[in-house]
Amino acid sequence: MKAPASSVAAAAFLAVFLAGCAAAKADEDISFPVADFSLIERSGQTVHRADLLGKVWVAAFIFTRCAGPCTQVSGSMAHLQHDLAGVPGVVLVSFTVDPEYDRPQVLQKYAARFQADPERWLFLTGEREPLYDLIYHTFHLGVQKNEGPDVRTGYEVEHSTKLVLVDPQGRIRGYYDGTDPDELPRLEQRIQWLRWQNRLPAVNAALNGLSAVLVSLGYLAIRRKKVALHKTCMLTALCVSTLFLASYLYYHFGVKEGKPTPFTALGWIRPAYFAILLSHTVLAALVAPLALFTAYQGLRNQLVRHVKVARWTLPIWLYVSITGVIVYWMLYHLYPSP
The missing domain is CATH 3.40.30.10 (Glutaredoxin)
Structure with a gap:
């Protein structure tokens, strides 16, 4: 099967991104x-x-x-x-x-x-x-x-x-x-x-937002029986989410060295933020294998199983993508650390 152009472009971007990270690490290991x-x-x-x-x-x-x-x-x-x-x-x-x-x-x-x-x-x-x-x-x-x-x-x-x-x-x-x-x-x-490293949280939020848009477009396309458009949107969303994961892991473990960005706001917004963050984190761990499995079933033309699993995958994927943007906005804009 010929890989979609979006997949090839995403793979090329990911390779350049990781190569740049390795080059920078080699240049300054301090x-x-x-x-x-x-x-x-x-x-x-x-x-x-x-x-x-x-x-x-x-x-x-x-x-x-x-x-x-x-x-x-x-x-x-x-x-x-x-x-x-x-x-x-x-x-x-x-x-x-x-x-x-x-x-x-x-x-x-x-x-x-x-x-x-x-x-x-x-x-x-x-x-x-x-x-x-x-x-x-x-x-x-x-x-x-x-x-x-x-x-x-x-x-x-x-x-x-x-x-x-x-x-x-x-x-x-x-x-x-x-x-x-x-x-x-x-x-x-x-x-x-x-x-550029310091701008990665904004890049990650943009990737999350783009993923939400693509998943929504893919859903609307299949509702209108536009199978080719649906496949393109969903596979592109999968590539965007993969880029997000690579960028997220690099920022938090390569740049931040595993240290979390503190959320310093007090009052009712504090438990609300951590409730959103916890649900986002748990469902993000779940949606990664779920999205891969759903896409795999669709590419194998196992449509009955694909549709059955997609009913769960789509809302979870949307929730994770949207709450990723919300967490970023709350952490870096509404209540930034001093």
Whole structure:
């Protein structure tokens, strides 16, 4: 039997999707969390790790009176700001390694030299001990204050020139040389990949919605005795659901590492959400083999058995697809996590 064009296209898309996932994993096999911090931005506002969750961000380590490579590192950050100017959900964060000198007013003047957008490029300072502890134990980079009469002006601190890439879940995903312009294209590519990963919940919801539309169209087609159209719609819906499953598993186990997205709303909506989620999850596990069995019976022309099973498969499939969209909307739009 010749495979429908939709099945071939879906299989090709799935192969490219999985190959891209494997390539990204091979490129950056780093994932460990950034510890919480409370630092002061050049504007005077306090910034915590939680304020950056949901965004891809790049950390740099500089100080304003540096006579060494800090200008190159900040120049690389300025280059990123320019290249990513139209890209939402990306933040640049420069941490000073000379916090006693680099107070907010000093950082304001330094930021102005590089035309840093205050909404997209933060400059953070604070107390030296917690700041150095953060650099040592979270970012795993070296930093050392040079002290004594022999310290030359502009060389008060020894520090790393690495740029550190952090994903929307607050995990470090890669290190890049902030003084090497050839590293920036690879960093920018990785940023785009992490942004795409963060959009997967919306992609998954769209696939669920498309599956519901196709199943409904397939039902209407068979009611009107349009067998060929019914077969096309249902097989395409099966392919779309397969893509959804692959994308869902990759996001929750490859991106989120098995950690659930918390639902933080309180009141009557909380038990309502979990009731929908529980029914959706249980029926989703049931409908996968049920849909395959139903399609198999139809392709074998075992129509009596096909129709008998389809009476159960269709409403369950529709319910799972529709509630998938509802769960997404409640979790990411109506009551998003802070």
